[in-house]
Structures are given as structure tokens and as C-alpha cells.
Amino acid sequence: MSSQTSVTPNPENGRISLKEFIRELKEWQRFIRSKWLPLLLLAIIGGIAGFAYALIKKPQYKAVTKFVLEEEEQPGMLANLGGLAAMAGIDIGSEGGLFHGENIIELYTSRSMITAALLSPVTASDKKVLLVDLYTDYKGLRQKWQSDHVLKDFRFSEQVSSRLQDSIIGCIVKDINKEHLKVFKSGQSSTLNVEVKAGNELFAKAFNEAIVQQVNEFYISAKTKKTKEALDILQAKSDSVLRIMNGAISSAAITADATPNLNPTRQAQRVVPVQKAQFTAEANKAILSELIKNLELTKMKLMKETPLIEIIDKPIFPLEKDKPGRIKSILAGGLSGMFLMLSLLVLKRIFAKIEAE
Numbered sequence: 288m289s290s291q292t293s294v295t296p297n298p299e300n301g302r303i304s305l306k307e308f309i310r311e312l313k314e315w316q317r318f319i320r321s322k323w324l325p326l327l328l329l330a331i332i333g334g335i336a337g338f339a340y341a342l343i344k345k346p347q348y349k350a351v352t353k354f355v356l357e358e359e360e361q362p363g364m365l366a367n368l369g370g371l372a373a374m375a376g377i378d379i380g381s382e383g384g385l386f387h388g389e390n391i392i393e394l395y396t397s398r399s400m401i402t403a404a405l406l407s408p409v410t411a412s413d414k415k416v417l418l419v420d421l422y423t424d425y426k427g428l429r430q431k432w433q434s435d436h437v438l439k440d441f442r443f444s445e446q447v448s449s450r451l452q453d454s455i456i457g458c459i460v461k462d463i464n465k466e467h468l469k470v471f472k473s474g475q476s477s478t479l480n481v482e483v484k485a486g487n488e489l490f491a492k493a494f495n496e497a498i499v500q501q502v503n504e505f506y507i508s509a510k511t512k513k514t515k516e517a518l519d520i521l522q523a524k525s526d527s528v529l530r531i532m533n534g535a536i537s538s539a540a541i542t543a544d545a546t547p548n549l550n551p552t553r554q555a556q557r558v559v560p561v562q563k564a565q566f567t568a569e570a571n572k573a574i575l576s577e578l579i580k581n582l583e584l585t586k587m588k589l590m591k592e593t594p595l596i597e598i599i600d601k602p603i604f605p606l607e608k609d610k611p612g613r614i615k616s617i618l619a620g621g622l623s624g625m626f627l628m629l630s631l632l633v634l635k636r637i638f639a640k641i642e643a644e
Contacts, residue, residue, distance in 0.1 A: 330621040333622070346609065409497075467494075481499055
């Protein structure tokens with residue numbers, strides 16, 4: 288009795304025996320085999336749809352720039368630079384800052400950088416146009432705007448911005464970040480990849496080059512801005528002190544030349560001005576020496592702070608073309624159609640069983 292109980296279904300706890308489970312699988316197998324015709328039919332329809340998609344789908348051109356970003360570590364010996372510069376009344380800031388290696392990836396997706404790249408000129412059909420105009424043409428936006436009296440005669444301007452232009456570019460920036468632009472690191476290395484995909488080969492290449500140039504220049508400028516400002520101030524102060532020192536030396540010589548045969552009782556007329564000029568020259572010489580020391584240290588700091596961006600690969604014509612293959616599209620469409628029909632048939636049978644109970 289106990290062995291018979293172990294192979295029969297137990298309605299109290301909802302369990303099913305192995306025998307019942309195998310029988311249920313065989314029933315599903317027979318059911319699926321009996322529906323081979325609709326499954327085959329939808330697989331054929333899906334394959335035809337996949338083939339049509341492969342024919343209609345426009346190719347996407349991929350422009351990729353690869354570069355290495357290397358930032359020099361600040362040595363400890365430059366820690367005293369701030370104190371030395373403070374002697375000249377200059378604050379060149381401390382080491383570090385807001386910008387680090389990872390921030391450059393965020394810059395690529397920022398609205399300001401993409402906008403600047405879109406408003407850069409490019410040569411298309413032997414004439415200069417803005418990249419944003421090239422984008423709107425290949426996207427077919429110009430044709431859509433013809434029915435709008437506000438947008439019909441609208442033209443983008445590189446120099447003058449407007450509320451309407453900012454609004455349109457804002458929408459374009461969202462589309463580029465979502466559909467066209469991808470920035471990522473290659474594994475654990477420091478190699479950065481900037482990838483632009485677009486249906487227009489010229490736009491893909493030109494926009495990739497423009498955004499890379501715009502971001503890299505901004506990144507280097509931002510990393511070295513404070514030190515460059517300090518360098519300019521130190522250079523101006525050094526030039527000013529040098530002029531004063533040279534003026535004092537010239538003044539001493541002119542005073543001596545102006546009194547060649549001076550009466551010995553009138554030596555004060557020569558000695559006092561000459562000594563004053565010499566004192567001024569000596570004082571400015573000491574100041575100039577410290578300024579030049581600070582100037583050279585600041586130049587060293589600027590070299591250390593300037594990141595090295597070395598381009599490894601850049602896009603060249605013809606670009607890599609990304610287009611779905613016909614065979615793959617047929618197989619994907621056929622399998623998708625078969626899976627869809629199978630899912631519908633299974634659900635229909637399950638609902639029929641539930642209603643029968």
C-alpha cells in the first residue's frame with residue numbers, strides 16, 4: 288500500500304508523482320507536435336520580416352577615437368611652491384583640484400561640450416556648414432520644419448544664441464547622448480574610447496573629431512588654469528621689477544655723467560642721487576631673484592599639471608559600417624515568430640485547462 292501511495296498524486300498537498308509528471312510532459316510534447324503547421328507558418332513570416340528589416344535598415348557608421356590620458360603625480364618638492372609664491376603676494380593654490388582622470392568621461396556627455404562641437408564648422412559638398420546643420424539634414428528635420436512657420440526659415444548661428452536655438456540644440460543633445468555617443472574605458476587600462484554612431488558617415492567622423500578636440504582642450508585648460516594665471520602674474524611682476532632696476536641703473540649713470548667736473552664741496556649733488564639709484568637697483572635685484580625663482584618653479588608645476596593625451600587611433604574614411612546581416616536577420620525573425628506562436632498556444636491551452644476545472 289505504501290508503494291502505491293508514493294506514485295499517485297496527493298490532492299491534499301498539491302504534489303504530483305514522477306509518473307504523472309512524465310505523462311504531463313508527453314501530453315505537452317504531443318500538443319506541440321500537433322501545432323507544427325502554425326509554428327512553421329509564423330516562423331516563415333518572421334523570417335520574411337527579418338529579411339525585409341535587413342534590406343530596409345540603413346547602415347550605421349561608427350567613428351572611434353582611442354587615446355591614453357596620463358596625469359603626472361605632483362612631487363613633494365613642489366609643496367613649498369605656495370609659500371615661495373606668497374612672498375610675492377601670489378596664491379597659486381594647492382595640489383589637486385576638481386578635475387581628475389574620471390571627470391573627462393563626464394565632460395563628453397555634458398551639454399556645453401556637445402553644443403560647442405555641434406556649432407563647429409565642417410566642410411560638406413565643398414562648402415562650410417555647421418555640424419548641427421549636417422545633423423538636422425540627415426535626420427530629416429528640415430523637411431519636417433517646412434510645415435512650421437516658426438522653424439521654416441530658422442538657421443543655426445555659431446556666434447549668436449537664442450531661446451529657440453538653445454531649445455532645439457537641447458533636444459539634439461539628448462538624442463546624441465541616447466543614440467549616438469558612447470564613451471568608455473577599455474577594461475582596466477587607461478585607454479579611453481570615444482565612439483560615435485550615425486547614419487551619415489561624414490557626420491559620424493566630423494562630430495567624433497570635434498567632440499574629442501573640444502573636450503580635451505577644455506580638460507587641459509581647466510587642469511592648468513590656476514597655475515597659468517599665477518605664471519602670468521609672476522611674469523608681469525618680474526618684468527616690472529626688471530624695468531625699475533634698469534631704470535635705477537640708468538639713473539645712476541646719467542647722474543654721474545651730468546656732473547663730470549663737480550666742485551668737491553658739492554659732492555652731495557652727485558653722491559646722494561647715485562646712492563639712491565644704486566640702493567633701488569640692489570633692492571630690486573634681490574626681489575627679482577626671488578621672483579625668477581618662483582617663476583621657474585611655477586613653470587615646473589605647469590609642466591607637471593599638464594596632462595598628456597596621446598591619440599592611439601582616430602576615425603578615417605571609410606568608416607566601419609554596422610548593418611544587420613540578412614541570414615542573421617532571417618534566423619532571428621524566424622525564431623522570434625516561432626517563439627511568439629508557441630507562447631500564445633501554450634497560454635491558450637493553460638487557460639482552457641483552468642476553465643475546464
